[in-house]
Amino acid sequence: MSLIDTTPSTPGKFKSEKCTPYSAHPFYRNLRFQSSLLKLTVWSSSFLGLILLFFLISSPPSSHHHGRRSTEIDVGTKWETKVRTSAETRARADGGKPLRVLVTGAAGFVGTHVALALKLRGDGVVGLDSFNHYYDPELKIARQKFLANAGVCVIEGDINDEKLLKRLFDVVHFTHVVHLAAQAGVRYAMENPGSYVKSNVAGFVNLLEVCKSADPQPAIVWASSSSVYGTNTKVPFSEKDRTDHPASLYAATKKAGEAIAHTYNHIYGLSITGLRFFTVYGPWGRPDMAYFFFTKDILKGKEITIYETSRGESVARDFTYIDDVVKGCLAALDTANKSTGSGGKKRGPAQLRIFNLGNTKPVPVSRLVSILEEHLKVNARKKVLPLPSNGDVEFTHANISLAQTELGYRPTIDLETGMKQFVWWYLNYYDRSRKN
Numbered sequence: 467m468s469l470i471d472t473t474p475s476t477p478g479k480f481k482s483e484k485c486t487p488y489s490a491h492p493f494y495r496n497l498r499f500q501s502s503l504l505k506l507t508v509w510s511s512s513f514l515g516l517i518l519l520f521f522l523i524s525s526p527p528s529s530h531h532h533g534r535r536s537t538e539i540d541v542g543t544k545w546e547t548k549v550r551t552s553a554e555t556r557a558r559a560d561g562g563k564p565l566r567v568l569v570t571g572a573a574g575f576v577g578t579h580v581a582l583a584l585k586l587r588g589d590g591v592v593g594l595d596s597f598n599h600y601y602d603p604e605l606k607i608a609r610q611k612f613l614a615n616a617g618v619c620v621i622e623g624d625i626n627d628e629k630l631l632k633r634l635f636d637v638v639h640f641t642h643v644v645h646l647a648a649q650a651g652v653r654y655a656m657e658n659p660g661s662y663v664k665s666n667v668a669g670f671v672n673l674l675e676v677c678k679s680a681d682p683q684p685a686i687v688w689a690s691s692s693s694v695y696g697t698n699t700k701v702p703f704s705e706k707d708r709t710d711h712p713a714s715l716y717a718a719t720k721k722a723g724e725a726i727a728h729t730y731n732h733i734y735g736l737s738i739t740g741l742r743f744f745t746v747y748g749p750w751g752r753p754d755m756a757y758f759f760f761t762k763d764i765l766k767g768k769e770i771t772i773y774e775t776s777r778g779e780s781v782a783r784d785f786t787y788i789d790d791v792v793k794g795c796l797a798a799l800d801t802a803n804k805s806t807g808s809g810g811k812k813r814g815p816a817q818l819r820i821f822n823l824g825n826t827k828p829v830p831v832s833r834l835v836s837i838l839e840e841h842l843k844v845n846a847r848k849k850v851l852p853l854p855s856n857g858d859v860e861f862t863h864a865n866i867s868l869a870q871t872e873l874g875y876r877p878t879i880d881l882e883t884g885m886k887q888f889v890w891w892y893l894n895y896y897d898r899s900r901k902n
């Protein structure tokens with residue numbers, strides 16, 4: 467029998483114990499008093515134990531990657547100064563009012579580019595990233611150093627860490643949040659589904675909770691994904707199309723994010739803009755994406771797999787160059803209205819938007835491989851297989867007319883030009899890493 471089984475479950479149960487006639491005797495009264503005292507002690511210690519256990523379980527995970535210190539230890543005067551300095555603004559060359567922006571996922575691929583572009587034009591930027599091990603954390607650390615040279619500090623921490631987020635909002639009155647932290651990747655969801663729920667659902671809610679309580683409330687721009695179009699066959703994909711057939715858990719969590727964004731906009735007056743990115747690529751890219759690992763494997767002489775659809779066509783993607791996506795993100799920030807609430811209370815209707823950010827020119831993956839072969843000056847060893855049903859869709863194609871009208875978004879980089887930039891970066895980066 468466990469301790470819990472032998473002790474009362476609630477104080478009420480302990481008090482309401484009935485007296486029997488012999489219990490009126492002083493001996494029994496004394497015995498009963500002692501036994502009650504013992505029960506009370508046992509009960510209180512198990513209660514305290516349970517509270518302690520609850521805090522241990524619910525406390526945010528500390529990050530100890532590469533012997534790096536956890537945020538709990540980092541938070542101090544020096545930490546505050548670092549955050550404040552990073553959030554300092556300058557007069558913007560374009561005459562715009564400088565923003566103070568929290569960029570989550572700033573050590574990630576898109577986050578690094580967005581944080582840099584904001585800093586370069588005069589905005590104050592603070593980055594946040596968990597530096598998780600989904601792909602090589604050394605690449606994330608290198609991006610962090612790259613941003614540090616530009617004056618952007620990327621704090622190591624999790625978006626699920628409410629205390630840390632509140633502290634950041636205490637130190638800096640962020641006008642905007644660019645939320646890019648997420649568990650990305652479609653296939654990995656079959657291996658580690660929990661990481662998608664933790665970062666893309668629970669983490670997003672935690673961030674929105676802190677944003678809604680902040681005074682002033684920031685306006686939020688966040689990354690959804692083209693994957694919400696799932697198994698749709700009508701092309702190009704328009705924001706007006708249905709998005710209730712996700713083909714992967716990743717897509718389902720992004721779709722959930724869009725529903726969650728609606729709720730926080732509706733109840734708390736948060737201004738929220740969701741951006742559905744279409745296969746973003748470029749320098750400092752993501753090693754789990756095909757263009758990246760194809761490059762690595764082609765250089766190694768390793769065979770690569772190209773998938774084809776049930777109709778025998780190569781899978782196609784609306785590849786979008788990182789600089790075009792960054793322009794779209796900045797335009798979304800500049801056109802975002804202020805949130806209408808403050809301190810957790812809505813004061814009026816707030817802006818809620820969703821935009822496709824794609825290139826509108828889908829390219830078959832077989833063509834991507836030819837472009838890489840040209841730039842790398844190496845022939846690839848290829849095998850062609852039918853697309854497995856592991857979450858990937860057969861094609862993506864964005865209709866960007868809404869982003870064109872509302873954000874002035876006009877992608878300009880084609881796949882040949884963009885891949886040349888990527889290959890140049892890849893060869894330099896890995897050559898330098900080898901020498902160091």
Ligand SMILES: NC(=O)c1ccc[n+]([C@@H]2O[C@H](COP(=O)([O-])OP(=O)(O)OC[C@H]3O[C@@H](n4cnc5c(N)ncnc54)[C@H](O)[C@@H]3O)[C@@H](O)[C@H]2O)c1
Nearest residue numbers: 571574575576596597598624625647648689691743745746
């Ligand atoms: N790159 C694309 O083609 C693409 C396409 C569609 C959508 N997106 C979305 O754009 C955003 C950025 O993507 P990316 O390509 O830069 O991916 P990325 O993996 O390079 O960047 C995401 C970053 O978030 C961090 N992160 C993950 N969980 C976190 C958490 N709980 N707390 C703090 N940090 C956390 C990771 O460490 C990583 O550095 C993501 O939301 C992604 O889902 C990307």
